[in-house]
Amino acid sequence: MVTYYLRLALVSFRRNPMLTALMVVAIGLGVAMTMTAYTILYVMARDPIPQKSGQLYAVQLDNGGPRSRKAGDDEPPTQLTHRDAMALLASHEARHQVAMYQVSATVTPADRSLKPFSIAARATSPDFFRMFDVPMRYGHAWDASDDATGAALIVLSKSLNERLFGGADSVGKSVYLNDASYRVVGVIDAWDPKPRYYDVINGQDFEEGEDAFLPLTLTIGKQMSTSEYEFCDAGPRGETFDDLIRSECVWLQFWAELPTSAEAEAYRRFLTNYARDQEQAGRFAWKPNVRLRNVRDWLVAQKVVPNDARLSVLVAFSFFVVCLVGALGLMLAKSLERAGEFGLRRALGASGRNIFAQAIIESGVVGLLGGMLGLFLTVLALWALRTLFPVGMGRIASMDASLLATTLALATVATLVAGFYPAWRAMRIAPALQLKVG
Amino acid sequence: MSMEVAPILAALRRSKIGALLVVIQVALTLAIISNVISIVGERTALLRRPTGTDEHNLFAIGFRLTSGSGSKAALDTDLSRVRAVPGVVDAVATNTYPLRGSGWSEGASLLPGASNQRDQNAQTAVYAMDQHGIGTLGLHLLAGRNFTPEDVLQGNFNAGPMPGVAIVSRALARQLFPRGKALGKPIYLSSDAAKPVAIIGVVERLQSPVAAGTIDKAVSENSIIVPIASAGPGGLLMVRVKPGSLDATMPEVKKALIASNPERIFGRLRPLDEIRSTAYEKDRSMAIALGVVCCVLVLVTALGIVGLTSFWVARRKRQIGIRRALGATRAAIVRYFLIENALLCLAGVLFGTVVARGLNIWLWSHYGVGRLPAWELFLCALVVILLGQGAAVFPSLRAAKVEPTQALRSV
Numbered sequence: 067m068v069t070y071y072l073r074l075a076l077v078s079f080r081r082n083p084m085l086t087a088l089m090v091v092a093i094g095l096g097v098a099m100t101m102t103a104y105t106i107l108y109v110m111a112r113d114p115i116p117q118k119s120g121q122l123y124a125v126q127l128d129n130g131g132p133r134s135r136k137a138g139d140d141e142p143p144t145q146l147t148h149r150d151a152m153a154l155l156a157s158h159e160a161r162h163q164v165a166m167y168q169v170s171a172t173v174t175p176a177d178r179s180l181k182p183f184s185i186a187a188r189a190t191s192p193d194f195f196r197m198f199d200v201p202m203r204y205g206h207a208w209d210a211s212d213d214a215t216g217a218a219l220i221v222l223s224k225s226l227n228e229r230l231f232g233g234a235d236s237v238g239k240s241v242y243l244n245d246a247s248y249r250v251v252g253v254i255d256a257w258d259p260k261p262r263y264y265d266v267i268n269g270q271d272f273e274e275g276e277d278a279f280l281p282l283t284l285t286i287g288k289q290m291s292t293s294e295y296e297f298c299d300a301g302p303r304g305e306t307f308d309d310l311i312r313s314e315c316v317w318l319q320f321w322a323e324l325p326t327s328a329e330a331e332a333y334r335r336f337l338t339n340y341a342r343d344q345e346q347a348g349r350f351a352w353k354p355n356v357r358l359r360n361v362r363d364w365l366v367a368q369k370v371v372p373n374d375a376r377l378s379v380l381v382a383f384s385f386f387v388v389c390l391v392g393a394l395g396l397m398l399a400k401s402l403e404r405a406g407e408f409g410l411r412r413a414l415g416a417s418g419r420n421i422f423a424q425a426i427i428e429s430g431v432v433g434l435l436g437g438m439l440g441l442f443l444t445v446l447a448l449w450a451l452r453t454l455f456p457v458g459m460g461r462i463a464s465m466d467a468s469l470l471a472t473t474l475a476l477a478t479v480a481t482l483v484a485g486f487y488p489a490w491r492a493m494r495i496a497p498a499l500q501l502k503v504g
Numbered sequence: 505m506s507m508e509v510a511p512i513l514a515a516l517r518r519s520k521i522g523a524l525l526v527v528i529q530v531a532l533t534l535a536i537i538s539n540v541i542s543i544v545g546e547r548t549a550l551l552r553r554p555t556g557t558d559e560h561n562l563f564a565i566g567f568r569l570t571s572g573s574g575s576k577a578a579l580d581t582d583l584s585r586v587r588a589v590p591g592v593v594d595a596v597a598t599n600t601y602p603l604r605g606s607g608w609s610e611g612a613s614l615l616p617g618a619s620n621q622r623d624q625n626a627q628t629a630v631y632a633m634d635q636h637g638i639g640t641l642g643l644h645l646l647a648g649r650n651f652t653p654e655d656v657l658q659g660n661f662n663a664g665p666m667p668g669v670a671i672v673s674r675a676l677a678r679q680l681f682p683r684g685k686a687l688g689k690p691i692y693l694s695s696d697a698a699k700p701v702a703i704i705g706v707v708e709r710l711q712s713p714v715a716a717g718t719i720d721k722a723v724s725e726n727s728i729i730v731p732i733a734s735a736g737p738g739g740l741l742m743v744r745v746k747p748g749s750l751d752a753t754m755p756e757v758k759k760a761l762i763a764s765n766p767e768r769i770f771g772r773l774r775p776l777d778e779i780r781s782t783a784y785e786k787d788r789s790m791a792i793a794l795g796v797v798c799c800v801l802v803l804v805t806a807l808g809i810v811g812l813t814s815f816w817v818a819r820r821k822r823q824i825g826i827r828r829a830l831g832a833t834r835a836a837i838v839r840y841f842l843i844e845n846a847l848l849c850l851a852g853v854l855f856g857t858v859v860a861r862g863l864n865i866w867l868w869s870h871y872g873v874g875r876l877p878a879w880e881l882f883l884c885a886l887v888v889i890l891l892g893q894g895a896a897v898f899p900s901l902r903a904a905k906v907e908p909t910q911a912l913r914s915v
Contacts, residue, residue, distance in 0.1 A: 392808030
């Protein structure tokens with residue numbers, strides 16, 4: 067029966083090519099707009115570490131108090147001072163903790179014919195790799211004892227390893243960084259969380275990650291300062307690196323892994339008590355003001371998904387609604403025009419339900435065709451965005467299988483819904499009236 | 505005229521749903537287009553703001569030494585070599601440049617000892633350049649004087665101590681001294697809160713490095729230039745060239761710097777035009793995307809009107825034939841359909857105005873979109889009506905071609 071209706075649909079398309087084409091184009095354009103905007107929002111708003119995003123918490127302490135911020139703002143800084151970060155690390159109050167910052171460094175390749183180049187490296191305490199589920203390709207990360215000895219160790223990213231050692235197992239080899247030699251203990255595998263939730267401070271959330279990892283104690287020992295932000299709203303920085311370490315400037319990001327809500331609560335109490343201790347010691351002159359946000363809440367608080375992404379989806383969807391209204395009008399026009407044909411079929415024995423089915427299936431086919439056109443246009447639009455705006459869109463605007471299915475589903479379902487009323491009207495056509503007019 | 509309208513309304517009553525759909529389509533189109541155009545206008549205004557510098561003739565070049573730390577002498581050699589390159593007007597060592605995205609910022613206050621943000625009178629971006637800064641960036645000095653070599657302090661970027669003098673942008677001067685003159689007055693910067701810094705000059709305009717990300721003038725237009733020189737393992741130079749010689753001069757400047765000291769990595773040479781387009785990329789892409797949506801929406805609505813009107817024409821062939829047989833001219837037939845379309849578009853526009861205002865208020869409260877001015881809404885409404893009429897012209901002309909003999913035929 068369905069194939070019969072499909073044949074009828076095809077016949078009706080051939081008889082009204084312009085009207086059908088208009089409908090398909092309207093649906094296609096509407097779907098393309100909506101799915102393009104939605105794809106971008108989807109990539110930006112996706113949970114970057116779904117298996118653990120409820121267990122990883124960004125730690126914030128208020129070391130500056132209300133006077134260090136604008137009136138009415140009670141949000142503590144997003145980073146910690148050196149002193150607080152080290153105190154929290156030493157407390158071992160969470161399952162795992164990590165303190166980290168980003169540095170930039172110059173790599174001088176062993177092959178003297180190659181020019182030196184700059185890299186971005188993450189200076190971190192050892193738990194980083196375990197906490198953020200960073201996959202290792204070769205070797206392993208350093209551990210707490212290596213950290214204590216202050217050995218010059220380095221973990222390379224997959225791309226840096228490819229650049230320096232052709233992708234081979236480089237564990238044990240040396241990398242010449244700034245003025246010293248570092249021994250490779252591990253190479254990570256391809257790791258590209260979008261957004262880079264663990265470091266959203268400098269607004270490069272969707273760009274490529276760091277090239278290498280260095281032990282925190284080592285970089286601090288070498289007095290390497292951060293390549294991101296130092297915020298010294300709570301007190302002066304001073305001139306030397308030692309001044310910086312003793313100051314109230316914040317420049318270290320801190321995360322804790324707290325698998326259960328009981329542990330999270332306990333840690334929150336610990337943080338509050340720590341802040342209270344600082345208050346009693348005279349360092350803080352305000353009530354404890356701490357934050358412990360899991361990955362999802364952190365991304366929301368840091369406004370990682372730009373308002374523009376949401377606005378675009380809104381505009382695109384309204385546009386789609388207009389397209390559907392237009393398509394509905396055209397479908398209605400088409401079904402009323404074929405009143406004679408429906409009347410004839412009714413007279414020949416088709417029930418109202420048959421007519422309804424025929425009309426609905428026709429809408430479905432239009433929806434599917436519109437969806438395919440929309441899919442093609444979406445892929446085209448995403449390609450255009452990637453080409454025109456490689457910096458902003460290059461790593462965001464791309465489709466995957468689930469979005470593909472969503473596109474076709476959206477088009478078909480929306481058109482079916484829009485086609486409901488015209489099909490119902492078609493069903494209600496009284497056959498006798500149609501045959502009389504002739 | 506009223507004689508013509510009555511039968512049109514009667515006919516529309518029989519195709520209520522179709523008429524309603526046209527009205528809804530027109531209304532939604534007006535609501536969406538007027539708000540989208542408002543947003544596009546805002547973005548475009550944003551990315552047109554001038555930095556205050558000679559943008560078309562400036563470029564930045566950063567470098568990092570592969571070994572050792574820099575020295576004042578080496579930096580001076582670099583600069584003199586760069587200034588000697590033919591085509592170069594001036595060059596300066598700096599900590600950052602406008603629209604870079606990040607830089608050094610400080611709180612400024614009128615009283616000493618204010619190191620808390622709450623006690624500051626203003627926040628400002630800090631540019632650390634010597635007396636060559638104004639000439640290189642092409643800033644316009646409104647009052648006071650430029651630095652002398654004696655004013656320059658050898659120190660640190662991003663930290664104190666501060667020199668004794670500074671030049672401020674007019675926006676910062678106005679915020680700190682709203683009533684009086686800023687020239688000669690001392691201010692205090694948060695990282696060296698006890699040291700008075702005297703304002704010796706005011707430039708007309710100098711945008712901060714983070715200007716692209718904000719509409720807040722207190723963040724984008726407040727800048728202070730302090731004469732601090734710093735030599736470290738890295739450096740950043742701004743170079744100004746003679747108009748039109750940017751492409752020719754940039755590689756020569758790089759060669760001169762390589763000759764001066766090859767033991768370093770150079771960043772890409774970035775003309776300020778390119779820096780600007782990267783900084784505003786998000787706004788530009790949003791404006792373009794919304795512009796495309798607007799155009800396509802207009803197209804789709806027009807097609808929808810064409811389709812529906814053609815259908816109504818086809819349905820009423822018999823009635824048209826009868827009218828023609830009774831003596832109606834072709835022009836009268838065309839007028840009939842155009843007036844019908846005009847009535848629908850008018851209804852759609854009236855309804856759409858309400859929806860547009862409502863949408864605008866919602867967008868304003870949730871997305872910070874600016875208010876929609878009445879004249880813009882009116883203009884959009886006019887355009888939409890004209891669009892509707894234009895779309896209805898083709899089917900109307902086709903209707904006029906219906907021969908009177910149609911009345912005698914059975915459909």
